[in-house]
Amino acid sequence: MADPATTFSPIDLALVQVTVSRQSRGSVSSAIANELGIELPPTGRSASAGDLLILGLGPERWLVIAEKTDGWALEKRLMTLAAGNALVADQSDGRAVFALTGPSAQDVLALGCGLDLDASVFPAGACAGTDIAGIQAFLWRPKETAFRMAVPRSMAQSFAHWAETSLQAVLHRP
Incomplete structure (x- = not known):
């Protein structure tokens, strides 16, 4: 789990x-x-x-x-x-920013992001423009177990729903 x-x-x-x-x-x-x-x-x-x-x-x-x-x-x-x-x-009003933090953060993002987020490839301090769950995002990794995502504010509710659903899926894996 x-x-x-x-x-x-x-x-x-x-x-x-x-x-x-x-x-x-x-x-x-x-x-x-x-x-x-x-x-x-x-x-x-x-x-x-x-x-x-x-x-x-x-x-x-x-x-x-x-x-x-x-x-x-x-x-x-x-x-x-x-x-x-x-x-x-x-860009503050045009983008919503979210934090995904903790030991399973990388596993959650892997469900919707095609980037290799392994710390050896995407270490703390790395950033990229990418799609997460089909939504354009700026993604950065402030520390090994933390990610930040800035998405278009018009897509924030959809992004939050995807992230919360994915987090629950990862947390309830056997």
């Missing part, structure tokens, strides 16, 4: 997407590193400092995540740092 300590819950985070051109990457990266103390991570990796986390979503594209601020305030802060050299957009 799977460990009943595995939990699924919504979490409230500020999400801001930052997209830069190749020409302006250096100046934006330096401004963020100097002001926030975080280097922009490569695609598929994350970096954090304090209450900020940055996911490398793709070439010249990142998702900046904060726990203790609202998306609008974070967007304004990043726009100031980018000094007109990046497209900065608050």
Whole structure:
């Protein structure tokens, strides 16, 4: 039987997407590193400092995540740092974020996600854009037994239903 300590819950985070051109990457990266103390991570990796986390979503594209601020305030802060050299957009209202935590979290995700989530392939600090149960998601792994998923808010109820049903299926395996 799977460990009943595995939990699924919504979490409230500020999400801001930052997209830069190749020409302006250096100046934006330096401004963020100097002001926030975080280097922009490569695609598929994350970096954090304090209450900020940055996911490398793709070439010249990142998702900046904060726990203790609202998306609008974070967007304004990043726009100031980018000094007109990046497209900065608050995604907080457009995405719902969920936490799946515990020893069976990976088993639950395996029921709907085609990525290899083994810690040797998708370790703590990894992130990816993927489909989970047919729903587009940003997936990241803050620690070995924890995952976070940001899905379109319009699909949040369907995603939560899938995750809760899958969690129960895993927890009640013989």
